[in-house]
Amino acid sequence: MKLDCYKIYDVAPEIVPGRSNRDWMDAFPDRQPYRCLPLSMANSTGWEILCPIDLNISWNGGPGKSDIQFTTKSDPRAIASFADSHFQRGIVTFHAGHLFQTEPGWGLWTMGAPNHFKDGIAPLSGLVETDWLPFPFTMNWQMTRPGSVVFKKGEPFCFIMPMQHKLLEDIEPERKLLSSNPQLESDFKNWATSRQNFNDKLVAGDPESRKAGWQRHYMRGETTTGDAAEAHQTKRRLKPPRDV
Known part of the structure; x- marks a missing residue:
């Protein structure tokens, strides 16, 4: 099984296997959340696409494109190729910098990294038919209230998981009494x-x-x-x- 990740330009965000650790899980006494194996397995079942720069996003609550402002401590010229407010209304659009292709019947489930929470903004999930698509997808996040959020360099802004989504239609759920x-x-x-x-x-x-x-x-x-x-x-x- 191949997952082809075509860089659109010479420089593109880094892609790494999903990491099982989370800061909020580490903060618990005795790292108790790691006792929940489904949590750490979900965290690592896919690949993370990482922010190439530190990015501060501010939204005043308005519906327009100019109501979202982006700043960075890095070269500000890097912002335009990475993030914008294309859909407006508090939605932040990230560019993954890659065109992905999967084998026939396989697509990519795109989302925020599992169990990775950010106050003030929420990831929008998508299912992309990458077995035929000749152009890239974007990763979008919805600001949940006016204010500012920060994505740090090296933080995942997108999580991809290949899946044979068409097989789901062959599944026949049945409810039964346990007895x-x-x-x-x-x-x-x-x-x-x-x-x-x-x-x-x-x-x-x-x-x-x-x-x-x-x-x-x-x-x-x-x-x-x-x-x-x-x-x-x-x-x-x-x-x-x-x-x-």
Whole structure:
């Protein structure tokens, strides 16, 4: 599977594999959010496109193009090729600097980096048919209120994840009572009982439970009865783009 990243000009924003760490996760005592494996796996399931400059964005709340102002501590001439207010109404448009091509049937889900929050501005997600598209897409963010936000150099402004989106139309969701699957219901009840017992011991100050801190069934890829999952990952190791 190839993901072709064509630089439109000689200089383009850097693209790196998604990083699992987040500042807000690091700030928790004992880095508790990293116990939630789905969080860190989501953070690293895709590629980040990084800001090439520090960029300050100010919006006065107005609907026009001139109501958004961009400044930088870097060369101000770099702003025009990177960010503007093309759609107006508080929307900031970033230029990824690349034209992406994927294999037939594959597209790119474009969004902000998962679980990476910015106060005052929110990323707009898109699904791009990059298996035929001969021109680049833009990454857009919506200012959520008048004020200023800063994107630091090296901070992700776009996150891309290839997906075979057309296969989704072949999926047939079915809702069932859990009792219709006796084995799954039994496994669920075992988990629920184990979870409640562990939490009760934590509240009661049980030394062993407090030392353990949390149950690690999902992290280890096993059920409460010790049955191991056939396929389980705790880290995502994506390849960085290479220049050819």
